Amino acid sequence: MKITKKIVNKIEGEASLKIYGEEKVDFVEIEFWQYRGVESYLINRPVMDALVINPRICGICGHSHLFATVKAIENAVNAKVSKKAEILRDITVGLEIVENHIKWFYITLFPTQIKDKKYIFKAGEFAALISKAIALIAGQYPHNSYMVPGGVTSDPTNLEIIKLKDLLNKIYEKYQEKIMDLNLNSEDIELFFENLPKDIGKSINRFLVLGDNLFFKKNGDVNLVKEVENSSLSKNVLYNGEFVEVGPLARNINNENIRKIYNNYKNSIFTRILTRVYEGLLILEYLINKIKEIDICEPSYIKCGMSNSKGIAAVEAPRGSLIHEIEIKNGKIAYYNIIVPTQFNLSSSKDKNKLSAAQSAMINEKKEYIDSIFKCFDICAVCVSH
Amino acid sequence: MNEATIQKIKERLATLKKLPGIGQKSVAEVLEEHGFTRRDFLKWSAAMAVMLGLPTKFSPLIAEAAEVSDRLPVVWLHLAECTGCSESLIRNDSPTIDNILFNFINLQYHDTIMAAAGWQAEENFEEAMEKFAGRFVLCVEGGVPTKDGGEFLTIGPHAETGLEKLKRTADKAAAVISVGTCSSFGGIQAAAPNPTGVKGVYQVINKPVINVPGCPPSAKNIVGTVLYVILFGALPAVDNFNRPKFAYGLRIHDLCERRGHFDAGEFVEEFGDHGAENGFCLYKVGCKGPYTFNNCSRERFNQHTSWPVQAGHGCIGCSEPDFWDSMAPYEEPLANHKFASATVDATADKIGATILVVAGVAIVAHAALSAIKNPKE
Numbered sequence: 001m002k003i004t005k006k007i008v009n010k011i012e013g014e015a016s017l018k019i020y021g022e023e024k025v026d027f028v029e030i031e032f033w034q035y036r037g038v039e040s041y042l043i044n045r046p047v048m049d050a051l052v053i054n055p056r057i058c059g060i061c062g063h064s065h066l067f068a069t070v071k072a073i074e075n076a077v078n079a080k081v082s083k084k085a086e087i088l089r090d091i092t093v094g095l096e097i098v099e100n101h102i103k104w105f106y107i108t109l110f111p112t113q114i115k116d117k118k119y120i121f122k123a124g125e126f127a128a129l130i131s132k133a134i135a136l137i138a139g140q141y142p143h144n145s146y147m148v149p150g151g152v153t154s155d156p157t158n159l160e161i162i163k164l165k166d167l168l169n170k171i172y173e174k175y176q177e178k179i180m181d182l183n184l185n186s187e188d189i190e191l192f193f194e195n196l197p198k199d200i201g202k203s204i205n206r207f208l209v210l211g212d213n214l215f216f217k218k219n220g221d222v223n224l225v226k227e228v229e230n231s232s233l234s235k236n237v238l239y240n241g242e243f244v245e246v247g248p249l250a251r252n253i254n255n256e257n258i259r260k261i262y263n264n265y266k267n268s269i270f271t272r273i274l275t276r277v278y279e280g281l282l283i284l285e286y287l288i289n290k291i292k293e294i295d296i297c298e299p300s301y302i303k304c305g306m307s308n309s310k311g312i313a314a315v316e317a318p319r320g321s322l323i324h325e326i327e328i329k330n331g332k333i334a335y336y337n338i339i340v341p342t343q344f345n346l347s348s349s350k351d352k353n354k355l356s357a358a359q360s361a362m363i364n365e366k367k368e369y370i371d372s373i374f375k376c377f378d379i380c381a382v383c384v385s386h
Numbered sequence: 387m388n389e390a391t392i393q394k395i396k397e398r399l400a401t402l403k404k405l406p407g408i409g410q411k412s413v414a415e416v417l418e419e420h421g422f423t424r425r426d427f428l429k430w431s432a433a434m435a436v437m438l439g440l441p442t443k444f445s446p447l448i449a450e451a452a453e454v455s456d457r458l459p460v461v462w463l464h465l466a467e468c469t470g471c472s473e474s475l476i477r478n479d480s481p482t483i484d485n486i487l488f489n490f491i492n493l494q495y496h497d498t499i500m501a502a503a504g505w506q507a508e509e510n511f512e513e514a515m516e517k518f519a520g521r522f523v524l525c526v527e528g529g530v531p532t533k534d535g536g537e538f539l540t541i542g543p544h545a546e547t548g549l550e551k552l553k554r555t556a557d558k559a560a561a562v563i564s565v566g567t568c569s570s571f572g573g574i575q576a577a578a579p580n581p582t583g584v585k586g587v588y589q590v591i592n593k594p595v596i597n598v599p600g601c602p603p604s605a606k607n608i609v610g611t612v613l614y615v616i617l618f619g620a621l622p623a624v625d626n627f628n629r630p631k632f633a634y635g636l637r638i639h640d641l642c643e644r645r646g647h648f649d650a651g652e653f654v655e656e657f658g659d660h661g662a663e664n665g666f667c668l669y670k671v672g673c674k675g676p677y678t679f680n681n682c683s684r685e686r687f688n689q690h691t692s693w694p695v696q697a698g699h700g701c702i703g704c705s706e707p708d709f710w711d712s713m714a715p716y717e718e719p720l721a722n723h724k725f726a727s728a729t730v731d732a733t734a735d736k737i738g739a740t741i742l743v744v745a746g747v748a749i750v751a752h753a754a755l756s757a758i759k760n761p762k763e
Binding site for chain 1: 601
């Protein structure tokens, strides 16, 4: 049997695929060969240091890591947060997801079918507007530490909130005009599928949502997640003993519009891509309504104490459920564990009868489609190599 | 900067102009397509001249340099990092002229934004190495794992380590720019206990390296440095940590918008208090602005929108060597701890202590603090 080793880059780092089979993929193993060791250098540091270190796990979804860190600490020390702080956090985390989806679609995925630099510019223009909106509250993007256990450090004025509302509306309108409208029509998605079948890349059809931020509803218990070693420098992740798929399709599968697509194409590459792009619109809509509820007279921060305890939190990040777990002893970090969404989707199983979401999507498909199928999970090697 | 320098630059630009560009369109045409007029472009050149610390008479030259920026081949390597620097540069400070220029430079290899992937990408890389040997600028993002031969980071189909790839690429580069704190000094991966033995680029290659640290550095500092190389064909003036003086000549503290409160002894005592609501100085909640050389307070981020201190969180000192260890804890003032970094002399410790003990005498402290010059000039 022919075995090909394929290096996949342009996924914010790179992964290698060991592909078995001639024309079609009989079996595939996914490997990551980078390691940075964030969890190890968090140990024995003051708890608050995690807030500055953890966004650096990923320059692309640093807010999600910051949010998960803050929530893990808050769960450990029973902190309270004002509604205002919650909404502000929602805005930056939500916008980060929107920005990620746009960049993933045009910069990472698009070039697998269409080689045209103008789409990179297109993504850049959106990213600029979104980053500006995030920076209004958080100070800068990427990498900031404006969320702290008990709230946020920023105290936006009315003027800043007005600016933010304005920006959100502008992004929302531009999104409909240039990326996808509310009826899920998108010229660019159609262009992407010109030479690519829409029904390839069907996967395990087991969807998991662990975070309950934004409008997402969780359907699982974070305590049932288990991490196990695999043959590369990454780790496999199982939920209740099974591999699952996390991400936009998992959290929007019950959306009425997505259901219609799903009924036709099942959990294929098309449904997965369409849902991710559509989710951007849904989040913007949610934020535009949510920001109206901000009462700037509320406190941004409510003081909380540190105690010897453990905390675990899951949030919905751009690529899916992200878990942070902390143990605090005498104000210092005694234990820290991070499980990233890419680990869920890209676990590498040796057992043909028990495959991860990405493995399952690639098996039995033509080799020429592998790049697009693999990338439709919005892979991030940077966060895997934490 | 005399006439002879200007003449030299003109000659250099004339030589560059003779080289082929990468596309059918000129930089001017591409800018116009994106809605920038000639006037916008000249305004940008003047602003860039100011940022680079050059007299305004240099601004037409900067415009010319930008116009030939597609002649300069650039290879961008990703090592142990989080991609935050690329994020800062290619996607976030746009759609400005900086961003368009970066997209337009003759970028031969960049893992994230190039159109090629897989084997094709590897081929492009090898081809660029050969074709542009001795002529390309190498930008490195990320630290270099060195432990166990560097096996914690392998790239490409032959499992080449980041260390090997960097060495052979740097050997052929005309200039090496470390973009961000990771490639400059090792960054977060190099924080204690540094499990993968990460080092900065300058520690593993035998070539002068210009460091543009920051986590992430502002797009302005990255583009400014690249432009400087195009303009002068040489690296800009640097401090002892090889940081360009035009960007890292002053401390965050020197131009901070909250500086008046520091001088008046008005501090945020804890997040969310009266001081926080009123935008007081963040020193007591851990701001490392007095120990950090960078221009964030002047240039800001994301189209000049904001920066961390404006959002109520102190500077973490991200452009200083080993700051992950020496500046921690990040939300407590340094004066509580021994400050081990080589960047500031012992005075800083004493001054910090003075401020904490007698906050009211901040003005006196300030006077002394101002005596801390960039030690590496």
